[in-house]
Amino acid sequence: MTEVDxxxxxxxxxGDGTIAVGGLIxxxxxxxxxxxxGFDSYPAEIRGFGRCVTNSRIGSSEIVALGExxxxxxxxxxxxxxxxxxxxxxxxxxxxxxxxxxxxxxxKSLLSVLPPGAQIxxxxxxxxxxxxxxxxxxxxxxxxxxxxxxxxxxxxxFREVIGKKFGSKGDHIVSVNLKSFDxxxxxxxxxxxxxxxxxxxxxxxxxxxxxVMLSGNQAIGMAAIDAxxxxxxxxxxxxxxxxxEYLAKYLPKQGGRVVQxxxxxxxxxxxxxxxxxxxxxxxxxxGPGFALMTxxxxxxxxxxxxxxxxxxxxxxxxxGLPTKTEQSDLHAAVFGGPGDSARIVIAPTNVxxxxxxxxKSFQLAEKYQTPVIILTDFFLDNRVENVVAPKASExxxxxxxVFPEESSKDNYQRYHYSSSGISPxxxxxxxxxxxxxxxxxxxxxxxxxxxxxxxxxMTEKRHQKLFSALVDLKEPExxxxxxxxxxxxxxxxxxxxxxxxxxxxLRKSGFSVGALKISSIFPLHSEIIRKFMAKxxxxxxxxxxxxxxxxxxxxxxxxxxxxxLNLVTxxxxxxxxxxxxxxxxxxxxxx
Amino acid sequence: xxxxxxxxxxxxxxxxxxxxxxxxQGSEAKITMLSKDSFRxxxxxxxxxxxxxxxxxxxxxxxxxxxxxxxxxxxxxxxKAVGIDFSKRRIFLEHREVISxxxxxxxxxxxxxxxxYYQLFEDLMLTLKTPQDAKLWISKLKSVDSILMLxxxxxxxxxxxxxxxxxxxxxxIINEDSFWPIPYSEEIYxxxxxxxxxxxxxxVHCNKIRRVTQIDExxxxxxxxxxxxxxxxxxxxxxxxxxVRFLVRSGLDIDxxxxxxxxxxxRFEDVFAVGDCAQVYHPALRNYWVSIGYQNAATLxxxxxxxxLGSDLEALVAPESILDVGGVKVNTSWxxxx
Numbered sequence: 001m002t003e004v005d006x007x008x009x010x011x012x013x014x015g016d017g018t019i020a021v022g023g024l025i026x027x028x029x030x031x032x033x034x035x036x037x038g039f040d041s042y043p044a045e046i047r048g049f050g051r052c053v054t055n056s057r058i059g060s061s062e063i064v065a066l067g068e069x070x071x072x073x074x075x076x077x078x079x080x081x082x083x084x085x086x087x088x089x090x091x092x093x094x095x096x097x098x099x100x101x102x103x104x105x106x107x108k109s110l111l112s113v114l115p116p117g118a119q120i121x122x123x124x125x126x127x128x129x130x131x132x133x134x135x136x137x138x139x140x141x142x143x144x145x146x147x148x149x150x151x152x153x154x155x156x157x158f159r160e161v162i163g164k165k166f167g168s169k170g171d172h173i174v175s176v177n178l179k180s181f182d183x184x185x186x187x188x189x190x191x192x193x194x195x196x197x198x199x200x201x202x203x204x205x206x207x208x209x210x211x212v213m214l215s216g217n218q219a220i221g222m223a224a225i226d227a228x229x230x231x232x233x234x235x236x237x238x239x240x241x242x243x244x245e246y247l248a249k250y251l252p253k254q255g256g257r258v259v260q261x262x263x264x265x266x267x268x269x270x271x272x273x274x275x276x277x278x279x280x281x282x283x284x285x286x287g288p289g290f291a292l293m294t295x296x297x298x299x300x301x302x303x304x305x306x307x308x309x310x311x312x313x314x315x316x317x318x319x320g321l322p323t324k325t326e327q328s329d330l331h332a333a334v335f336g337g338p339g340d341s342a343r344i345v346i347a348p349t350n351v352x353x354x355x356x357x358x359x360k361s362f363q364l365a366e367k368y369q370t371p372v373i374i375l376t377d378f379f380l381d382n383r384v385e386n387v388v389a390p391k392a393s394e395x396x397x398x399x400x401x402v403f404p405e406e407s408s409k410d411n412y413q414r415y416h417y418s419s420s421g422i423s424p425x426x427x428x429x430x431x432x433x434x435x436x437x438x439x440x441x442x443x444x445x446x447x448x449x450x451x452x453x454x455x456x457x458m459t460e461k462r463h464q465k466l467f468s469a470l471v472d473l474k475e476p477e478x479x480x481x482x483x484x485x486x487x488x489x490x491x492x493x494x495x496x497x498x499x500x501x502x503x504x505x506l507r508k509s510g511f512s513v514g515a516l517k518i519s520s521i522f523p524l525h526s527e528i529i530r531k532f533m534a535k536x537x538x539x540x541x542x543x544x545x546x547x548x549x550x551x552x553x554x555x556x557x558x559x560x561x562x563x564x565l566n567l568v569t570x571x572x573x574x575x576x577x578x579x580x581x582x583x584x585x586x587x588x589x590x591x
Numbered sequence: 592x593x594x595x596x597x598x599x600x601x602x603x604x605x606x607x608x609x610x611x612x613x614x615x616q617g618s619e620a621k622i623t624m625l626s627k628d629s630f631r632x633x634x635x636x637x638x639x640x641x642x643x644x645x646x647x648x649x650x651x652x653x654x655x656x657x658x659x660x661x662x663x664x665x666x667x668x669x670x671k672a673v674g675i676d677f678s679k680r681r682i683f684l685e686h687r688e689v690i691s692x693x694x695x696x697x698x699x700x701x702x703x704x705x706x707x708y709y710q711l712f713e714d715l716m717l718t719l720k721t722p723q724d725a726k727l728w729i730s731k732l733k734s735v736d737s738i739l740m741l742x743x744x745x746x747x748x749x750x751x752x753x754x755x756x757x758x759x760x761x762x763x764i765i766n767e768d769s770f771w772p773i774p775y776s777e778e779i780y781x782x783x784x785x786x787x788x789x790x791x792x793x794x795v796h797c798n799k800i801r802r803v804t805q806i807d808e809x810x811x812x813x814x815x816x817x818x819x820x821x822x823x824x825x826x827x828x829x830x831x832x833x834x835v836r837f838l839v840r841s842g843l844d845i846d847x848x849x850x851x852x853x854x855x856x857x858r859f860e861d862v863f864a865v866g867d868c869a870q871v872y873h874p875a876l877r878n879y880w881v882s883i884g885y886q887n888a889a890t891l892x893x894x895x896x897x898x899x900l901g902s903d904l905e906a907l908v909a910p911e912s913i914l915d916v917g918g919v920k921v922n923t924s925w926x927x928x929x
Contacts, residue, residue: 090656098686109688112623116656116666119629122686194723 003060004034006199007067008147010054011084012076014042017140020165021074022054023384024144027161028153029058030213030386032200037063037497039383039572042323051080058200064350064497066383066572072151074143076125078110085110090117095146097139098122121150121192128183138180145184152198155185211386216354216376219390220284220310221246223358225254226392228399230279232258233270238322239378240284240312264289268296268307275306276437278427280362284310287329288319291336297371298337301462303437304415304423306365306372308358313377315570324570325378327493328545333373334522334553340459342466344368345521346473347375349496353519354380355390360472363400368469369425370462375521377544379572380494401425404433413444417457421464466523473520476528480507481514486589487582488536490516490529490562492550495542495573502578513582518550526557533558538585540565542578595620597899598682598690600672601698602626604634604885605866607654608892609696614662616900622664623690625682629669630722631656636885638725639746639753642732651722675841677859694861694899697838697849698892701831701867706766709741709827712803715811716827719746728826732757735809735823739795742766742828743783745884750826751792761792762820764800766829795820833868846870850879853905855895863899865891871906 008025012018019040026038038056057067072093075081078100088094096110106112111120123146125139132138141162148158162181166174189196214222221243224232232251234244248258261267267283274281285293290311300307313329315321333345344364348357354376361372404412404424414435416423423444426433436446441458443449480503481488491499496517503515516532518524533539539558541551542565548555555562565581567573597613597620599606610622626632633651640646659666674683675695682690703718717731718724728750732738737760740747751761765783784794797815803825804812813820833848843857844850849864851857852872857864866888870879894904 096686100687102687103683104686104688106688106690111667111670111684111686111688112665112690114667116631116659116668118668120669 004200005057005059005061005063005067006072007055007057007070008072008074009056009070009084009087010074010076010143011081012052012140013080014050014052016052016076017137018052018076019054021076021140021144022056024158024161024165025054025056025058025147026384026386027164027213028148028157029056029200030211031157031161032154033211034200034386035059035061035063036213036386037066037383038385039066039379041571051077051083053084063385065501065575066379066498068574068576072147074147075110076140076143078104079108081110082108082113085113085115088115088118090115091119092117093119093121093150095121095123095143095150097125097143099124099127101126119195121146121188121195123184123187123191125184128187129180132179132183133176135176138177141177141180142184142187145181145186146188147184148181149185149188150192150196152196152201154201155182210389212389213384213386214351214355214390215242215382215384216348216351216380217242217312217382218246219351219354219387220358220374220376220381221250222390223355223392224282224308225250225256226390227359227362227397228280229254229282229362230256231270231274231281232256232283233261233267233274233281234258234283234285235261235264235267235289237264237286237289237312239314239381240286240289240310242381243284243310243312264292265296268293268300268309271307271309272296272300272303272305275365276428278429280308280366282308282310282362284312286312286314286322287316287332290329290332294332294337297343297373298339298341299439300371301337301341301343302339302439302441304369304425304462305437306362306369308361308365309371309373310358311373311375312381313375315378315568321570323378325380325494325572326544326568326570327375327377327495328547328549328568329375330492330521330545330549330553331547333375340463342463342522343370344372344466344469344473344523345375346372346519347493347521348380349491349493349517349519350380350387351383351385352387352390355387356396357519359392359396363396363398364469364472366425367400367402367472368422368465370465375493377494383494401427403427404430409433414446415442415444415458415461417444417461419464420468421461421466422468423461470520470523470525473523473525475525476519476532477517478532479515479517480504481516481532482512483535484512485514485536486512487538487540487585488514488516488532489540489542489578489582490518490532490550490554491542492518492521493544495544498573498575498578499542501575502582505575505579506582511582511586518554521550521553524554526554529554530557533560533562537589538563540578540581540585542566542573542581544568544573595693596691597622597694597696598692599624599696599698600626600682601696601700601866601868602628602632602666602668603698603700603866603888604632604653605700605888605892605895606696606698607632608889609698609865609896610664611662612893612896613900614664616897618900620693622662623692624659624664624666625670625672625684625690626666626668627671628721631668633722634885635720635746636749638719638722639750641722641725642719642728642750643753643757645753645756648722651725671837673837675838677842677862695863696892696895696899697835697857697862697864697868698866698888698895699834699868700888702834703827704829704832705827706829709800709829712800712825713827715803715805716741716825718827719750720831731824732759736760737762737821737823739764739811739813739820739822739825740828741800741825742830744828744830747826747828750828751787752790755790755792762795762822763787763792764795764797764815831867835868846879848881854898854903855891855906856898861899863895865895 069089126136129138271281315324409432440448548564671685797817802814848870
């Protein structure tokens with residue numbers, strides 16, 4: 001059986017239909033039972049100008065990281081596509097418009113900068129679309145048809161997903177798009193008859209079925225609804241906005257409400273209010289919005305009010321790089337805010353975990369009565385994967401609030417000391433369980449009290465809760481490990497896919513390397529992490545931030561210094577960079 | 592001052608030698624090679640050996656892609672020039688791109704020539720100019736054992752040798768029009784025929800092919816004015832015709848190929864033509880001569896590159912040494928190798 005691992009990029013200007021074509025490729029290949037990981041990048045500015053690029057990696061085995069070198073490039077705008085040339089494989093197939101409306105000078109030509117090994121396929125995208133469907137608007141579909149023909153992908157896969165994508169716009173729109181696709185397909189079958197490939201035709205995919213194509217943000221929205229979310233409060237910000245858009249569409253149908261607030265401060269305040277009142281509530285933001293929420297997050301810590309907060313990280317600080325990815329909010333999520341305000345911070349590493357971590361976050365927030373922060377990032381939010389359809393069990397959806405015993409009625413102490421630090425939480429309106437909730441330090445009854453004894457005990461209690469939470473938090477997970485390792489790589493968030501792939505490649509070459517995934521950023525399963533570090537001669541922590549924020553957090557767990565690999569390029573961590581760094585470390589070890 | 596830009600149209604021996612010479616002589620100009628073919632430069636005289644399996648495909652190509660990157664030469668494969676405006680020094684490509692140049696070397700080579708009177712049967716004939724053609728031969732030879740060769744140029748004789756080595760049965764119709772611009776004399780005809788027959792090739796003596804009929808996928812019947820021949824495949828070898836059609840209205844002087852002086856210059860400043868696509872003026876002969884063979888083409892490519900950089904080198908290669916023209920002796924050099 002042939003294995004396939006194929007990356008295709010689509011590049012164009014905003015408005016060229018670039019993202020649409022990338023999406024159709026993902027959907028079609030998913031329908032063909034391949035594993036797919038897709039990621040789009042687009043300009044920060046509003047539609048109308050700027051480069052759009054989609055990257056789809058398609059495999060017969062599970063794909064865990066983004067493709068670094070494209071095997072095919074579909075260029076909907078040659079001038080913009082020139083920027084993709086460094087990322088093309090040497091023998092990359094390049095599909096371009098061979099009959100653009102105006103002449104092109106060399107400095108704007110894609111073909112003038114292609115490597116000589118590139119296989120070029122000139123297709124008159126616009127002309128074919130006009131002939132087939134009466135408008136050049138379908139030129140992106142014509143390009144897609146050419147790609148399908150040359151790569152030997154069944155056109156029926158594309159026809160089905162085109163029908164689904166445009167079905168809601170009526171039969172006419174479906175028809176013109178299908179005509180444009182077919183025009184490109186038939187043209188390429190005929191003109192490139194002796195150059196047609198069958199990259200995918202004799203491949204039997206290993207990917208488990210059935211699967212659904214989801215982005216990280218969609219998975220988050222879906223999980224929130226499945227968890228029984230009642231209230232979503234938010235303020236739009238890239239890359240978190242799609243979560244609100246998703247919920248605005250689907251949550252009201254489940255009886256919930258989505259409210260766009262005036263800012264992030266009011267958003268988190270409303271979330272705290274919602275949970276305080278007993279309803280599951282959530283907000284999603286990015287770095288700048290998260291910064292605004294900080295004070296009220298600590299209010300949730302102090303008043304022991306649950307909250308679920310998605311921090312979709314992007315390049316920072318400040319407004320930073322709105323449409324670029326980074327993992328630089330870890331310090332802010334764990335430590336941000338006044339006082340000793342420990343809270344739960346978790347970080348999914350893939351789309352499937354986005355679903356299950358959000359689902360879990362509501363139970364964590366309820367049980368431990370504290371804000372739970374889920375750290376995602378632009379790459380994880382926007383990438384799509386065809387995942388095994390996520391489904392929440394009744395147990396996973398169940399409310400995990402620790403309600404007070406009936407016996408404590410009329411003598412209820414909201415902040416009662418306990419060995420776990422967890423105090424039973426009454427919901428306002430429960431008769432006989434009245435209490436005061438305040439951001440001021442308080443007694444077990446909730447009465448403000450600044451005495452040294454109270455503050456010491458309450459601070460201890462709030463932190464004890466967090467340690468208790470470790471039993472419900474996912475333990476660090478070893479991948480491809482062994483009893484002892486030359487290099488142990490520790491990762492978190494969206495970077496972990498690249499780490500696993502790098503380690504996989506190196507282990508195939510006989511290197512003694514392994515990987516540890518940390519999903520619970522705070523509190524930490526320190527003992528497990530310490531053991532992994534101890535058995536590794538060298539510990540490497542790749543992160544998409546400058547300061548090495550995870551390395552700072554866990555570096556003290558072992559006596560030897562950790563090796564850091566920090567990138568702030570705004571792009572996902574390339575597997576090859578990790579691989580190269582491990583090679584370098586191995587070389588040093590060998591000396 | 593902006594960096595100079597030199598363009599070479601072609602990717603054969605002449606073109607590649609020109610590019611290499613430009614770079615090796617210290618030019619820091621941008622060098623672009625344009626080729627309508629999508630494959631790397633190859634050694635055409637090795638195609639018969641590739642067909643017979645004596646060498647692998649990789650041996651056909653004389654340079655890896657990495658070479659061009661290393662030399663900072665932009666090799667643009669599969670990109671066809673469709674016109675040139677010499678007054679504005681611009682080249683028009685099929686995909687509507689416009690390239691400017693400060694210096695230009697045209698080395699488009701030639702393409703297989705099928706005489707007009709055979710064009711009716713062209714679809715039933717195989718030619719041999721490119722690796723793709725060779726692959727078609729390889730595919731066809733898997734199912735046929737007999738081949739009829741039409742023509743008599745260098746390539747046909749070389750291929751015949753390879754096919755005999757493979758145990759194939761060869762019939763040969765020598766055509767007087769096969770080695771443009773050198774005509775076959777009766778003397779040459781007899782000498783070639785004798786040589787072929789001594790190797791076991793059946794030479795079919797005729798003046799004209801009347802009809803070619805495909806009986807089935809692997810059987811073709813050829814009726815001549817003297818006999819009827821049955822064969823599995825037909826190879827057509829009538830030399831090459833310069834590939835200069837796209838330049839017909841460009842203002843260049845074109846006879847069969849582009850006419851250049853002894854310095855390989857065309858009538859336009861800084862524009863040169865070399866290899867199979869050019870006819871070179873020879874002051875001693877007071878006539879134009881053509882280059883045949885990759886070694887000659889490469890030599891001309893080198894001279895053109897030097898002259899583009901300011902030298903005044905003459906293409907001193909005597910016609911006698913190119914084709915060994917000069918009666919029977921001249922021609923024996925190419926067919927006696929067989």
